[in-house]
Amino acid sequence: xxxxxxxxxxxxxxxxxxxxxxxxxxxxxxxxxxxxxxxxxxxxxxxxxxxxxxxxxxxxxxxxxxxxxxxxxxxxxxxxxxxxxxxxxxxxxxxxxxxxxxxxxxxxxxxxxxxxxxxxxxxxxxxxxxxxxxxxxxxxxxxxxxxxxxxxxxxxxxxxxxxxxxxxxxxxxxxxxxxxxxxxxxxxxxxxxxxxxxxxxxxxxxxxxxxxxxxxxxxxxxxxxxxxxxxxxxxxxxxxxxxxxxxxxxxxxxxxxxxxxx
Amino acid sequence: xxxxxxxxxxxxxxxxxxxxxxxxxxxxxxxxxxxxxxxxxxxxxxxxxxxxxxxxxxxxxxxxxxxxxxxxxxxxxxxxxxxxxxxxxxxxxxxxxxxxxxxxxxxxxxxxxxxxxxxxxxxxxxxxxxxxxxxxxxxxxxxxxxxxxxxxxxxxxxxxxxxxxxxxxxxxxxxxxxxxxxxxxxxxxxxxxxxxxxxxxxxxxxxxxxxxxxxxxxxxxxxxxxxxxxxxxxxxxxxxxxxxxxxxxxxxxxxxxxxxxxxxxxxxxxxxxxxxxxxxxxxxxxxxxxxxxxxxxxxxxxxxxxxxxxxxxxxxxxxxxxxxxxxxxxxxxxxxxxxxxxxxxxxxxxxxxxxxxxxxxxxxxxxxxxxxxxxxxxxxxxxxxxxxxxxxxxxxxxxxxxxxxxxxxxxxxxxxxxxxxxxxxxxxxxxxxxxxxx
Numbered sequence: 001x002x003x004x005x006x007x008x009x010x011x012x013x014x015x016x017x018x019x020x021x022x023x024x025x026x027x028x029x030x031x032x033x034x035x036x037x038x039x040x041x042x043x044x045x046x047x048x049x050x051x052x053x054x055x056x057x058x059x060x061x062x063x064x065x066x067x068x069x070x071x072x073x074x075x076x077x078x079x080x081x082x083x084x085x086x087x088x089x090x091x092x093x094x095x096x097x098x099x100x101x102x103x104x105x106x107x108x109x110x111x112x113x114x115x116x117x118x119x120x121x122x123x124x125x126x127x128x129x130x131x132x133x134x135x136x137x138x139x140x141x142x143x144x145x146x147x148x149x150x151x152x153x154x155x156x157x158x159x160x161x162x163x164x165x166x167x168x169x170x171x172x173x174x175x176x177x178x179x180x181x182x183x184x185x186x187x188x189x190x191x192x193x194x195x196x197x198x199x200x201x202x203x204x205x206x207x208x209x210x211x212x213x214x215x216x217x218x219x220x221x222x223x224x225x226x227x228x229x230x231x232x233x234x235x236x237x238x239x240x241x242x243x244x245x246x247x248x249x250x251x252x253x254x255x256x257x258x259x260x261x262x
Numbered sequence: 263x264x265x266x267x268x269x270x271x272x273x274x275x276x277x278x279x280x281x282x283x284x285x286x287x288x289x290x291x292x293x294x295x296x297x298x299x300x301x302x303x304x305x306x307x308x309x310x311x312x313x314x315x316x317x318x319x320x321x322x323x324x325x326x327x328x329x330x331x332x333x334x335x336x337x338x339x340x341x342x343x344x345x346x347x348x349x350x351x352x353x354x355x356x357x358x359x360x361x362x363x364x365x366x367x368x369x370x371x372x373x374x375x376x377x378x379x380x381x382x383x384x385x386x387x388x389x390x391x392x393x394x395x396x397x398x399x400x401x402x403x404x405x406x407x408x409x410x411x412x413x414x415x416x417x418x419x420x421x422x423x424x425x426x427x428x429x430x431x432x433x434x435x436x437x438x439x440x441x442x443x444x445x446x447x448x449x450x451x452x453x454x455x456x457x458x459x460x461x462x463x464x465x466x467x468x469x470x471x472x473x474x475x476x477x478x479x480x481x482x483x484x485x486x487x488x489x490x491x492x493x494x495x496x497x498x499x500x501x502x503x504x505x506x507x508x509x510x511x512x513x514x515x516x517x518x519x520x521x522x523x524x525x526x527x528x529x530x531x532x533x534x535x536x537x538x539x540x541x542x543x544x545x546x547x548x549x550x551x552x553x554x555x556x557x558x559x560x561x562x563x564x565x566x567x568x569x570x571x572x573x574x575x576x577x578x579x580x581x582x583x584x585x586x587x588x589x590x591x592x593x594x595x596x597x598x599x600x601x602x603x604x605x606x607x608x609x610x611x612x613x614x615x616x617x618x619x620x621x622x623x624x625x626x627x628x629x630x631x632x633x634x635x636x637x638x639x640x641x642x643x644x645x646x647x648x649x650x651x652x653x654x655x656x657x658x659x660x661x662x663x664x665x666x667x668x669x670x671x672x673x674x675x676x677x678x679x680x681x682x683x684x685x686x687x688x689x690x691x692x693x694x695x696x697x698x699x700x
Contacts, residue, residue, distance in 0.1 A: 005697040026684040028696075035696040042697075056694040060683035068636050069672050070551065070658030072519045074679055076526040084530075107515035112523065153637040158514025184642050185322070188580040193636030197675040197685055201633040204585030211580075 003042045007056040008089045018053035020124070021091045021116075023105065025098035026061050027228035033235065034228035040257040041097050041121050047262050048133040052095070058085050064100040067108070069194035076112065079104075083114035097121040097253060099154035099227045100192075106159065120155055122164040122226050122252050129171065139259040142172045147255075148179055148220040150211070150234060151186035152227035165226050165252045172259050179214040187211050189225075189233035196229050212237025216247070223249045269351035269480070276484030283491035287567060290605035294560030295548075299507040306506045309647070314505040319645040323574070329384045333420070336377035337498065343374050347480055372449035375431065379450050382424045389417045399573030404592040409494065409571055416495045423482040430475025432458045437468035497570035501646040504568040507561055508647040513638045516655060521548060551659025554620040555601045558656060565648040566598035575640035575650060581633040588633035590640035590650035596625035597653060622657050631657050632669055 011018050022045065028038040045052050063078030086094075094116045096102050106118035119127075128134040147169055155161045162183045169176050181187045190200065190207030200206060212234060215223045223234050234249045299306075312318045317334065320327035346359045360367050392400050392413060405413075428451065435446055435455030440463065445452045462468055490496045528534045552558050555566075575590035576582050582589050600621045607615050622628075631654055640650045661667045675685045683690045 003697055005694070007694070024693075024696075026686065026688075029693045030684060030686055030688045035699070038696055054694065054697075057690055059693055060690065061679045061685060063679070065685050066676055066679055067516060068655070069668065069676065070655065070660075070662035071676055072522045072550070072659060072663065073526065074676055076518065076522050077529070078679060078683070080526055080530055103512075103514040107512050108518060111518050153635070153639075154514050157638040157642050159512050185578065185639075187583075188635045188637035188639065190580060190635060193634050194672060194675065195635050198632070198669045198671040200584075201581070201586045201588070201629055203581070203633075207580045207584050207635065210584055 003039060004046050005042055006053045007058075008053045008091075009056070009058065011053045012089065016051075017090075019051040020093045020095050021086070021089070022052045022054050023062075023094050023096035023098075023101055024054055024059060025096060025101045025228070027232075028097055029059070031228060031232070033231060037097055037228060037231070037251040037253055040251065040253040040262075041095075043257045043262040044125060044128070044134065044253060044260070047260065048128050050128070050133075055085060055089075060085075062101045062104045064104045065194045065197060067104070068192070069197075075108075079109055079112050079114070083109060083112055086114055086116065091116055093117045093119070095119050095121055095124045097226070097228070097251070099152040099158070100229070103154040103158050120161055120164065120226065122155075122168055123161065125253065125256055126164045126167055129168070134256075134260065136171045136256070136259055139172065139261070141259045141261075142174045142222070142255065145174045145222060146177050146218065146220040147172070147174045147222045147224050148177045148215055148218040149182070149252075150179070150189065150215065150223055150225045150230055151183060152225060152230050153186070153188050153192050155226055156186055157184060165224070168252050168256055169224055172255060177218040177220055179218055181214055187214060189227075189230040191229035191233050196232075206237075206240075208233035208237040209240055212241055216241060216243060221247055222255070223247060224252050224255055225249065226252050263354075266352060266354050272480070272484060273348070273351070276487060280487050280491070283488070286605065286609070287491060287496075289609075290601050291560050291563045291567065293556050293601070293605065293608075294558050294563040295556075297559035297561055299509075299561060302510060305510055306508070309508050309510070310502055310506040313508070313645070313647055314501040317645070319643075319647075322643070329387060332377065332380045332384045336374070336381040339374055339377055342370065344483065347476070351480065368447050371431075372447075375427075375448050375450035378424050378427055382421065382428075385417050385420045385424070389414065392417075399577045399591075402573070402576065402589065402591075404589055404595055405571065405573075409595065412493050412495075413571070415489070416493060419482060419486050419489065423479060423486065426475045426479035426482060428454055428458075428475070430472055430479055431455070433468045433471035433475060436460060436462060437465050437472065440465055440468065494569065494571045497568050497646060500564065500568035504564055505647050507564065509561075509649055509652075513641055517652075519550070519659070521550070549660065550663035551661070552653070552656035553622050553660045553664070555597055555604055557660070558597070558653060562597065562649070562653050562656075563601055565650075565653075566594050566601060568646055569594040569598065569648055570646075571595060572645070574643040574645065575648070578639040578643045580635055580637060580639065586630075586633035587627065588630045590654075593626060593630070593650045593653055594648060597621060600625050622660060626657060628661060628667065631661065634658075 008018065008021065022041065024038055027034040060082055061078050062082065063075035066078065067075035094105055096105065099120060102118060102120050105116065125134065129136065149165055149169060151162065166176060187210065188207060189211050215234065225231055225234060231249055231251060238244055238247055238249060317327065317331060320330055349358045350356060363370065391397065431448060431451035432455040435448065435451045436459035438444060438446055439456065459468060459471065490499065549557050555563060571591055573591050579588060579590055607617050634654045636651060638651060678685050678687050682688060
C-alpha cells in the first residue's frame, strides 16, 4: 500500500484544509532509521483517515539543536521563518514524532508569534484509539512479549508526558517492564542538548551505554521509545553490547503500526 | 537584672549582625538581571507549601527524607520554645508559658523533647553517613576543604545545641524533684534528668547547670543564626522564597532572548532601513548570555545561595554518572562563591569595580558546559527547585554568541542549519524524498 502524504501546498491548491500538520522534523526526513518511524506514523494517519498534511520542502529545522547549543540567533531565525510558513497556512494543530521539535514548537514558538496546539505522535495515536478510529483488539503481534519504555527527556521531564506512550504499549497485550530509572528519574540517552552532533566530553563511559544497560537489565525483547535520537542512541548501545539478536529498538508508532497490521 | 541586660545585648547583637549579613546577600542577589517571577501568586504559594514546607521532592529518596524530616520538624516546633526562652530571658521569669498553658505545656515540651532526642540521633547518623559511609555525592572533589567542614560544623553545632537543651531540662527536672519531689513530667527529661543529674544533691549546683544549659542553648541559637549567611545551611531560610519564585513553565522551555528577537525581526522585515540610526532610548547593549554572575538573573543567584550542596542533582546527572567533569552542584557552588567575591569587591571598591575575573573561565570551564545534555534531571531532582540548567545554557550562549567558541562539530551543525535548514548536510529539496522511497 503506497503512502498518501499530501503537502500543505497541494491541499491549499485543491481548496482543502488539513486538520493537523504532521511536522516530520530533520531526523524523520533524512535519517534512514527515523524515516521508518515517519512512515509508520503516516500509515496510522492514513489508516484512520486523518486529514493531515506535511510541509514537505517548506519545512525547516525547528532550531532546537541551535538553541540548546547556545546559538539563539540561529534558533530564532529558524523559528521566525517556520512561523511565517505555518501562519501562512493558518495551521492550528501540529503533530510530530520528535520530542525536540515537539518541545520547541509547543513551548518556545508561542512567544515568537507561533501559537498552535502541539501534540506528540503518541498522544495523537492514543486519541485515535480513544475515539474508536484505531482498533487494536485481538492483535497478536507482540502478545506476551516484554517491552520496556525509554522516556525521552524532552517528552517526559521537559513536558510531563509519561502516560501516553505507556498506555499505547499496554494496548498491545504485552508486559510493560520499567527500567530502574524511569519517568521523572529516567536517564537521558545522551543525545540531548546538541550532544547528538558532537563527540561526548572526556569521561569513563558513554551515556547511551549506561542507559542501554538499564534496558538490558529488564530482560525485555523490545526497547520502545518515542524519539528518533533516543532510537539512534539506544540502537548503538545495543550494538555495542552485541545484543542485536536479542533485543530490538522500536518507536511506539512502529509497534502500533505493526500490531494494527498496517 | 544583669542577666536580663546580658540577654538583651546578646539578642540585639546577634540579630543585628544577622540582619546586616542578610542585607548584603539581598544586595548581591539583586546584582542579577531582571526576570519576572511575580505572576500567578496562587500557584506560587502552592508550590512553596508543597515543595518547601511539605518537603514533597525530598521523598524521592525516602530514608534521607525521613531523617531530614525529623530535623526539619524539630527545627520548626522548637521555635515555639524559643519564643518562651526569649520572654523568659527578657523578663527574668522561668518557664513563663507553663502556668498559662497547663497540661498542654507538658505535652508541647514533651513533643519538643522527643523530636530533639530523635534529632540528636539523626544528626549523629548524618555525621556518620558523611564521614564513614563515603557516599559518592559527599566525597566528590567540589566538596573538598571548606564545604565538607561546613557540613560537619552544622551537624556539630546541632549536637551542642541539643546537648544544651537536655542539660537545661535535665538539671531543671532534677532540681524540681529535689525541691518538691515532683516531676515536670516531660517525656524525655523526666528520665534523662535523674540519670544525668540525680547524683547531685545541691540545688545551687543544679541551678548553675540549668543556667549553663539555658545560656549555652541561646548562645548556640545566635551562633547558628549568624553562621547561616556564611554557610550552605542558608537553605533553611531561602528554601521558602526560592520555591515561591520557582520556574512554573514546562521544564523544556528555554527563554527566548528578547534582544535577539528584536534583531531577528529587523532582519526579516523587508521594510527595515539597514542604515537607520539606533533609537535614542536604547541602553548600552547587554552581553549575549552570561560570562559572569551579574549576567545571570536574580533567580539564578538566589538559587545559588539556596543550594545546600546535597548533590542529588549531580548524582542524577548523566554526564557526571559517566565520568564527565560536569557537576550541576558545582555550577551552583561556583555561582555562589563568585557572587560573594563580586559583591565584596563592589562594596569595598565602588560600583564600577572589576577584578578581571569571571564565573566562566575562572570558576566554570568550557568542558563542563559542553558535557550537559540539557536533560533536566538536575532540575527535577532538586528538593527546592534550583535550576542549574538555565545557568549552563546562559554560559553556553555567551561562549557561542560572543566568542564563537564551541566544539568544531557544532560549528558544522550550525552552518548546516543556516545553509540548508537541517543539522546535517542534506538539501532542503530532498526533504520529502522519504515519502516515495520503499
